[in-house]
Amino acid sequence: MSKSRQQKKTNRWNDKQNRDQYVKKARESGYRGRAIYKLEQIDRKYRLINRGSLIVDLGSAPGSWSQYVSSIVSSSNQIVSVDLLEMETIKNVHFIQGDFTDLEVVEKILTSLDNHQLDLVLSDMAPNISGIRSTDQARAWELQEMISVFCDRALKKGGTLLTKLFEGEASVSTRKLFKQQFKELQMIKPDASRSESKEIFLLARGFKLD
Numbered sequence: 001m002s003k004s005r006q007q008k009k010t011n012r013w014n015d016k017q018n019r020d021q022y023v024k025k026a027r028e029s030g031y032r033g034r035a036i037y038k039l040e041q042i043d044r045k046y047r048l049i050n051r052g053s054l055i056v057d058l059g060s061a062p063g064s065w066s067q068y069v070s071s072i073v074s075s076s077n078q079i080v081s082v083d084l085l086e087m088e089t090i091k092n093v094h095f096i097q098g099d100f101t102d103l104e105v106v107e108k109i110l111t112s113l114d115n116h117q118l119d120l121v122l123s124d125m126a127p128n129i130s131g132i133r134s135t136d137q138a139r140a141w142e143l144q145e146m147i148s149v150f151c152d153r154a155l156k157k158g159g160t161l162l163t164k165l166f167e168g169e170a171s172v173s174t175r176k177l178f179k180q181q182f183k184e185l186q187m188i189k190p191d192a193s194r195s196e197s198k199e200i201f202l203l204a205r206g207f208k209l210d
């Protein structure tokens with residue numbers, strides 16, 4: 001792409017960000033990103049997070065979901081956050097930098113949980129988009145499969161998962177996958193999620209309950 005086309009694209013993105021009410025609100029409230037409002041809207045409606053909850057936040061950087069969760073839980077060691085990228089420190093959050101699809105990283109998460117089982121698994125992970133449909137679908141599917149295996153190892157009976165999907169083939173298979181593990185599934189598109197985005201959140205409740 002030429003420099004001027006790239007600059008125009010950047011300007012359009014900046015204009016959109018500046019007009020966006022959630023970007024403005026997040027900046028004013030000291031949150032690290034507008035994504036906070038997706039989680040807040042879902043949590044207000046479905047009551048996912050309690051003062052005593054033990055939570056893993058996958059794909060946590062720059063950190064607005066972790067900031068939100070941290071403002072609710074009552075003590076330290078209740079949140080383990082994971083991202084490929086660095087993340088600045090947040091109160092009550094134990095951060096692990098690494099790739100969630102790497103088994104060593106999963107072991108690190110389990111070690112930091114010290115045999116305690118999770119109440120809630122959150123995932124806002126978004127795979128890098130290659131533009132090649134089949135590759136992107138495969139990457140998205142791999143993340144969800146890893147989350148499913150992780151739930152088997154760390155989520156308590158009756159626990160909850162909230163995971164971001166992108167509408168398409170992978171999201172259909174993902175629903176089938178989680179249907180085998182959870183009592184009820186719901187697809188949610190919060191107001192704060194841009195309408196032009198294909199992202200949608202899957203809320204799965206009642207882990208391993210019949």
Ligand SMILES: C[S@@+](CC[C@H](N)C(=O)[O-])C[C@H]1O[C@@H](n2cnc3c(N)ncnc32)[C@H](O)[C@@H]1O
Pocket residue numbers: 032033035036058059060061062063064065066082083084085098099100101124125126127128
């Ligand atoms: C949309 S951002 C998350 C925003 C975050 N929820 C917040 O509120 O600030 C998606 C994140 O997923 C992370 N990610 C993508 N694939 C990952 C992987 N395999 N392991 C860990 N993090 C991953 C990216 O590095 C990126 O920071």
